[in-house]
Amino acid sequence: MDLRVSFYILVDGLLALAALVLAAQVRLGTLVLKAGWQPDHAMMAAALFVAVVLFSSYLMEVYTLPRESRKRDILATCVQAGCAAFFFLSVVYYLSPELMLGRGVLFFALGFFIVLQFSWYAVSGIGARRVPFAHRVLILGTGDLACQLGGLLSSQTGSFALAGFIECDDGLRPEQTVHQPELFRSQIIPGNDDLLGTAREHKASTIVVALVERRGVLPLQEMMRCKLNGVEVLDAPTFYEMVQGKLLLEEMTPSWIIFSSGFHHTALVNLYKRCVDILFSLTGLMLAAPFLPLVALAVKLDSPGPLLFAQKRVGLGEKIFTLYKFRSMRQDAERDGAVWAAKNDARITRVGSFLRNSRIDEIPQLFNVLRGEMSFIGPRPERPEFVEQLKKEIYYYSKRHTIKPGLTGWAQVRYPYGSTVEDAIEKLRYDLYYIKNLSVFLDTQIIMETVKVVLFGRGR
Numbered sequence: 001m002d003l004r005v006s007f008y009i010l011v012d013g014l015l016a017l018a019a020l021v022l023a024a025q026v027r028l029g030t031l032v033l034k035a036g037w038q039p040d041h042a043m044m045a046a047a048l049f050v051a052v053v054l055f056s057s058y059l060m061e062v063y064t065l066p067r068e069s070r071k072r073d074i075l076a077t078c079v080q081a082g083c084a085a086f087f088f089l090s091v092v093y094y095l096s097p098e099l100m101l102g103r104g105v106l107f108f109a110l111g112f113f114i115v116l117q118f119s120w121y122a123v124s125g126i127g128a129r130r131v132p133f134a135h136r137v138l139i140l141g142t143g144d145l146a147c148q149l150g151g152l153l154s155s156q157t158g159s160f161a162l163a164g165f166i167e168c169d170d171g172l173r174p175e176q177t178v179h180q181p182e183l184f185r186s187q188i189i190p191g192n193d194d195l196l197g198t199a200r201e202h203k204a205s206t207i208v209v210a211l212v213e214r215r216g217v218l219p220l221q222e223m224m225r226c227k228l229n230g231v232e233v234l235d236a237p238t239f240y241e242m243v244q245g246k247l248l249l250e251e252m253t254p255s256w257i258i259f260s261s262g263f264h265h266t267a268l269v270n271l272y273k274r275c276v277d278i279l280f281s282l283t284g285l286m287l288a289a290p291f292l293p294l295v296a297l298a299v300k301l302d303s304p305g306p307l308l309f310a311q312k313r314v315g316l317g318e319k320i321f322t323l324y325k326f327r328s329m330r331q332d333a334e335r336d337g338a339v340w341a342a343k344n345d346a347r348i349t350r351v352g353s354f355l356r357n358s359r360i361d362e363i364p365q366l367f368n369v370l371r372g373e374m375s376f377i378g379p380r381p382e383r384p385e386f387v388e389q390l391k392k393e394i395y396y397y398s399k400r401h402t403i404k405p406g407l408t409g410w411a412q413v414r415y416p417y418g419s420t421v422e423d424a425i426e427k428l429r430y431d432l433y434y435i436k437n438l439s440v441f442l443d444t445q446i447i448m449e450t451v452k453v454v455l456f457g458r459g460r
Contacts, residue, residue: 005063005064008062008063009054009057009058009063011120012053012054012057012062012117012120013050013054015113015116015117015120016049016050016053016054016113017046017050018112018116019109019110019112019113019116020046020049020050020105020109022108022109022112023105023106023108023109023111023112024105024109026108027104027105027108041098041099044099045099045101048089048092048099049089049101049106049109052085052088052089052092053081053082053085053110053113055085055088055448056081056082056084056085056088057078057081057085057117058448059081059084059448059451059452059455060077060080060081060084061077061452062077062078062081062117062121065077065121071122074118074121074122075118078114078117078118078121079114081114081117082110082111082113082114085110085113086106086110089106135159135160135161135205135206136160136161136162136163136202136203136204136205136206137153137160137161137162137163137204137205137206137207137208137239138163138164138165138166138189138198138199138202138204138206138207138208139162139164139165139166139207139208139210140165140166140168140195140207140208140209140210140211141165141166141168141209141210141211142165142167142168142188143210143211145210145211145236145251146165146210146211149208149210149236149239149240149243150162150165150187152240152243152244153243160206160242160243162187163202163203163204164187164188164189164202165187165188165189166188166189166191166195166198166207167188167189167190167191168191168211168219189202193219193222194222195207195219195222195223195225195226196222196225196226196229196231199226199231204231205230205231205232206231206232206233206234206239207223207226207231207232207233207234208234208235208236208239209223209233209234209235209236210236235251235256236248236251237251237252237256238260241433241436244429245410245414245430245433246414246426246429246430246432246433247429247432247433247436248429249394249395249396249425249428249429249432252396260436262435262436262437262438263435263436265403265438269438272440273375273377273404274372276376276377276443277369277370277372277374277375277376278369278370280369280376281366281367281369281370281376282370284363284366285363285366285367288363288366292363295326295355295360295363296326298351299326299327299351299352299355302349302350302351302352303330303331303349303351303352304331305327305330305331306327306331307326307327308324308325308326308327308364309324309325309326309327309328309329310322310323310324311323311325311383312383312384313381313382313383313384313405314381314382314383314384314387314401314405315373315374315381315401315404315405316401316402316403316404316405317401317402318387318398318401320384321368321373321374321381323365323368323373323374323381324364324365324367324368325361325362325364325365326355326360326361326362326363326364327352327361328348328349328351328352328353328355328356328361329347329348329349329352330347330349358454359408359450359453359454362407365407366407369407372404373404374404374405374406374407375403375404375405375406375407376406376407376408377406377407377408377409377434377443377446377447378403378404378405378406378407378409378434379400379401379403379405379406379409379411379431379434379435380405380406380409380411380412380427381405386424389421390421390424393421394421394424394425394428396428396432397424397428399432399435400428400431400432400435402435403435403438408446408447408450408453409430409431409434409446410430410431410433410434410442410446411427411428411430411431411434412450412453413446413449413450413452413453414430414449415427415430434446
């Protein structure tokens with residue numbers, strides 16, 4: 001989650017509190033949410049309201065609206081978030097009626113929040129949704145890699161802004177000369193011997209090294225001056241990772257993997273993962289148990305064949321295990337051999353299409369999680385036939401097997417269904433990012449994104 005999203009969530013949290021206080025004042029004529037409540041009880045109810053409202057806004061993608069969004073689109077999204085919050089709060093109040101906001105306070109609070117949220121985004125300007133304290137970035141170099149990074153900064157609305165490109169002798173031969181897009185030519189800054197002065201002149205807090213050939217051309221002394229005077233100096237793969245949430249495979253080297261932060265999994269992390277796996281898989285099985293007979297009946301009535309589909313997959317350390325799913329394809333789907341599944345695959349049955357989009361077909365994999373063959377979160381397990389092919393074509397592919405495969409994961413929620421080597425490369429960028437940055441925070445973000453995938457039928 002970047003700085004921009006964190007900024008808007010913080011503002012929305014304050015707006016939610018203001019809406020709750022305003023609703024209590026208008027509806028009850030007092031700041032007391034409910035007669036007889038103790039302060040700690042009122043604080044718990046208020047915290048619940050704020051948390052659900054923020055979660056609903058995140059779920060409905062209020063914080064990732066395109067910068068060209070019109071005001072009516074912003075209003076529609078805010079209203080959808082408010083409706084989702086009402087639904088979730090109704091469920092919570094049914095389960096815990098002692099936390100219910102009484103005498104219409106909930107309706108007023110949600111209404112005020114929708115108005116305040118929309119007004120804030122309309123006034124601040126969705127077309128320029130940049131955090132006011134965004135970091136300005138200077139890119140050292142003017143080649144293809146520099147151009148790629150500049151394009152990322154120009155297109156994204158995160159916490160970084162492009163300050164310009166610094167010309168540098170990057171060792172290119174004449175036949176390698178790069179033709180800069182017209183958009184970037186006006187942002188090229190002539191190189192000089194005072195890199196720190198250039199950074200200060202353009203108010204840059206970060207310098208990204210994007211040179212094709214670094215040996216003998218890096219201004220090391222000037223870069224060190226910048227580092228010692230508070231200007232952050234990053235290499236291209238590290239900066240790409242920060243902006244994109246995935247790894248730049250083309251620029252990664254074994255030494256970068258060895259010396260970079262991350263890729264370090266302690267015994268405590270492994271214990272945390274296992275405890276979460278057991279808790280989530282048991283909870284999921286208990287919640288799904290009443291509906292499993294209906295799913296089984298639908299699968300059997302829709303097409304002939306077995307209820308469950310068993311398939312060999314590659315797990316931790318490239319060990320083979322058997323993965324189980326509710327069958328979503330015809331019984332003869334692979335009579336001609338292993339074939340990559342694709343979106344809108346003709347082999348998928350009518351019921352199977354629903355099961356896939358809703359992720360219901362993957363419920364039996366919770367048993368794989370309980371048995372320790374899979375984790376709840378991790379890279380998607382692939383078939384042995386495809387793994388052998390992809391290992392030959394993609395240099396770092398085998399590194400995704402250094403942790404257990406997952407029921408859901410960073411690649412599954414960030415990239416659509418893939419059926420080509422190019423798709424496998426793109427998913428590997430996300431898988432390696434997850435392996436490098438594995439944490440409770442990242443797992444929580446993946447779970448929230450998975451909820452959106454399931455609710456809105458965005459099957460991966």
